[in-house]
Amino acid sequence: MDEYTGEKRVNRTSVGESLRGSGRKVMDFLSGTVGPVIPIYMCCGMIMAFLTICTAFLGFDANSGVVKIFNGVANAGFYFIPIALGWSAADKLGVQPALGALLGMSLLYSTINGAHGLDIFGIPVYAVSYNGTFLPIMLGVPFLAVVFHLLKRIMPKAMQGFLLPVATMIITVPVVLLALGPVGYVAGTGFSVVFQWLQAHVRFLASALWGAFCPIGVVAGMDKAVFAINMNYMNSVGYDNLFCPGALAANAAVGGSALAVGVLAKRGETRELSLSAGVTAVLGITEPALYGVCLEFGRPLIGASIGGAIGAVFGAFVDLKQYSWAGPGLMTSPTYISADGNMTNFFLCLATIALSAAAGFVATYVMSRRDAAKIYG
Template structure:
C-alpha cells in the first residue's frame, strides 16, 4: 500500500508540537531533522507509534524523524504546507532556562548535531567526486592514457569536491550559524587561495602586521573553516551594532573582512590546523603501532556509532587522512560491516517472515542498503524495532572488522561502501589485492548477518499482523 505523504507530513508536524514549535528543518538521505522551540510540546511516543515512521532520534534541542527513502517528498510537503519559518528570538528564550532537556544532552550531543548539519549536505557531492576518482582507476586499467586531456579533466572532477571543501563548508556553516552567506563563502575561498597555499613552499616565516601566519594548505580541511565561520558569527553581530545603517551596505562587509583577516589567518585557521594535525598524529601513531586496532574498534562499535550519530565526529579525521596519506583504513573499512550487514538482515527478514508489512519494508531496505549504502531504513525500521536483528548486525560488524584488520583493507576514495561504490577499494597503483579482500569482506558480512538474523529469529508482530516469524 502506497504511503499517504500528506497524512505523514501532518502527523510529523503534529508530533513535533506543531509548525510554530519548529525553528529549523532540513533533511538528509533518510531523516527529517528539526530544531524545536520546546521539547515539552513534542509527542515522541506518537511519532514512534506511526507505522510509516521508521524511528525517532532526539538530538540537541530537536528531533530527527527517520522516514526512509521518501524523506524528500515528506519534507517538501511540510515546507510548502506549513510554511515553517525560523523564530530565533523565541528559540533562545525557550531553550535558555536551566533544566531544559536540551542542556541535559550535553556538549557532545550538540557538537554532533552541528557537525551533522554542516558536513551532511556536502557528503553526497564528496562521495560523487570520490566515485569518479575510483571509476577513473578502472578506466586506466581498461586502457585510458594518463597523459591525455580526458584523463586530466576527469581527474579534475574527481578531486574538486575535496579540494574545494572549505568553500562548501563555509556555505553550510553560514546557514547553520546564521551569518552572512556570501562573506562566509569569501572566507572559504581565501583559505584555498593559490597565494596562501604558495606560502607553504617559501620556507620562510609569513607575517601579517607582524603577527605570525601559519603557512598551510587548507584545501580538503574541515575544522579550520568551521571554526572560522563560528567566530565570524560573533564578529558580524558586533559590526552590525556599531556601523550606522546609512553606510552599512558597504562598510559592514569591509569592517568584517578587516577584522577577520588576522583572526582567520593567525588564530582560527592555525588552531583548526593544529587540531587536525594532532588528530592525524594520534591516528598515525596508532596505525604504526597496531594498524589493525582502529578498524577493529570502530567496526565493533559501528552500530552504536550510527545510532548515536557519533560516526560524524570521525569525518574530519577521515578527510585529513585522504588528503595526507591517501587512504582510510578505519571508518569506511569498518562500515563494510555496517552497510552490508543491513542488506543481510533485511534479506533474512524478507525470506523468513510471513508478515506482509515487514516483507514490503525488508525488500525496500535490502535494495537501499545494498545499492546505495543507506542503512537507516533497516537499522531503525527493522533492527531497533525487533531488537534481535540489531544483535545480528553487531555480530556481522565484528566479523568484518576482524577480517579487515587481518588483511589491512583500505579505502582509497571517499564513499560509503555499497555495490555501486566498490571501486573505492581499488588501489590507484594498479594492484587488485585490496579490492579482492574488500569483496571477500562484503561476502562474509552478508553471510554472517543473514545467518545470525535467521538463527536468532525475530518477533514481527510489531508490524501489525498476527502472523509472526520466530
C-alpha cells in the same frame, strides 16, 4: 551556597546537562555543515574510481584530454573543499553564506596558502597549506559568525549593507590566519597521528569497536561528525584503512540482518520491506533497513553490530584500504581499486562485504528464530 562553609555549590546535574547540550550543538553544527557537502566527496571519489578503471583496464591513456579533464574535476572538489564547507557552515550559523565561502577562498589564495614569510603587524603567520583541509575552516567560520552577529547588533542598520561584510572579514581573517587556522591544521594532523597509532597498536580492537558502533552511530546522527575526522585522516595519508572499511562492513551487516528478518518473517509487509531494505543496505543505502527494520525490532540492530565488528576485524586483518571517498557499499566498491590497477584490495573489499552480510544474517537469525513469529509476525 552551602550554609555551613559558605562555599558555592555546583549543581552537578545542571553542569552535566549543559555539557550534553553543548555536545549536541557541536554534533548538530558538524552534521548540518557536512551533510550538504557530502555530494562533492561522493562525486569526486566515484570519478577517481572510474578513472582508475578506465586507465587500468579499458585502455584509456592517462595523458588524454578526457582523463586530464575529469581528473581535474575530481581533484578540484577535494582541493577547494574549504570553500564549500565555509558556505555550508556560515549558512548553518545564520551568517551570509558568501562570507563563509570568501573565508575559504582567502585561505586558498596563492599569496596565503602555504606561503612563508607573511606577518600581520609584525606577528608572523604560520605557513599552512589549507587546500583539502577541514578543521581550519570549521574553526574559522564559527568565529566569523560571532563577529558578524556582534557587529550586526551594534552597527546602525543604514551602514550594515556595505560595512558589515567588510568589517567582519577585516576582523576575522587575521584571527584565523594567526590562530584558528594553524590550530585547526595542527589538530587535524594530531588526529591523523592518533589514528595511525591506533592502527599500529590496537588495530583489531579499534576496527571491532568502530564496526560494531557504526550502525548505532548512524541512528544517533553521529556519522557525519565522524566523517569529518575520516576525511582529515584520508587527506593526510592518502587512503583510509579504519573508518571506511569499518563502515563498509557495518552497512553490509545491516543488510544481512534485514535479510534475515525477511527470511524469518511470515507477514507479507514485513517480509517485503526487510528483503528490499536488506538489498539496498548491502548496496550502500542503509536508512530503510536501519529505521524500518533494525530500530523497529531491536534484535536486528544487535545482529548488525555483531556482523559489523566481525567484518571490520577481517578488513583490518587483510589491511583493506579505500583510496578515494564514497559512501560505503557495494555500488562504490571501485574506490577500493588502487591507482596502479592492482585488484587484490578490490577483491578483499568484496570479501569483506560478503562476510559482514553473512555474519549479520547469521547473528540475527540465531537470535530470532525461536520466537520469530512473535517478533516479526
